[in-house]
Amino acid sequence: MKTIVICSGGLDSVTLAHKVAVEGALARLVSFDYGQRHKKELDYARGCALRLGVAHDVVDITAVGRVLTGSALTGGEPVPEGHYAEDTMRITVVPNRNAIMLAVAFGVAAAEQADAVAAAVHGGDHFIYPDCRPAFVEAFEAMQRHALDGVAQIALYTPFLRLSKADIVREGARLGVPFADTWSCYQGGARHCGRCGTCVERREAFFLAGQEDPTPYDDPDYWIDACRQHQARQRS
Secondary structure, three states, X not given: OOEEEEOOOOHHXXXXXXXXXXXXXXXXXXXXXXXXXXXXXXHHHHHHHHHHOOEEEEEEOHHHHHHOOOOOOOOOOOOOEXXXXXXXXXXXXXXXXXXXXXXXXXXXXXXXXXXXXXXXXXXXXXXXXXXHXXXXXXXXXXXXXXXXXXXXXXXXXXXXXXXXXXXXXXXXXXXXXXXXXXXXXXXXXXXXXXXXXXXXXXXXXXXXXXXXXXXXXXXXXXXXXXXXXXXXHHHO
């Protein structure tokens, strides 16, 4: 199975790349520059490709990203702080982002005569991002069967679809993923901020997985209160 992995440089997609490599199917990594404020994540994707010894393509869709307005990841709106599953995190949605990236990746896969495209969508994304949910994944794969009918047969590989972030950390630890060489923070500063939704989710996932988090954070303890406040709101 020749597989192309969509890799942002984050913990989830880098773990997925290592998983596919161990399974003996990794062909190349594809990343996307869509004008995200945390563009430095692409450096970590590049490092992952070098480490695994595969080709790496960065597809420039910044022109598309400029018209996908309203997201804190591509516009001037501040990145919200707090727990990842709070309603305030919806401002980080980039409309149709995964659908756009997957469509391009499937085109690359068809051109490369690959058998599958792998994406690291996971259970923790379902609340916020509609294009990370099982219904979307099933519908997108069905759409691609029609789009490439008679041209190619390409599967959509999403092994983390119903797993939690903590599950992914456990899998990454099993695979020997160098977690310090991954980037999650939406702020894109010199270090992980420790306060944005993805930083809080990352800290919580390592804690729940019982794994040491090697990531340096500007505010390493903020996640504790953020999780406590979220749990209190869930109970009320």
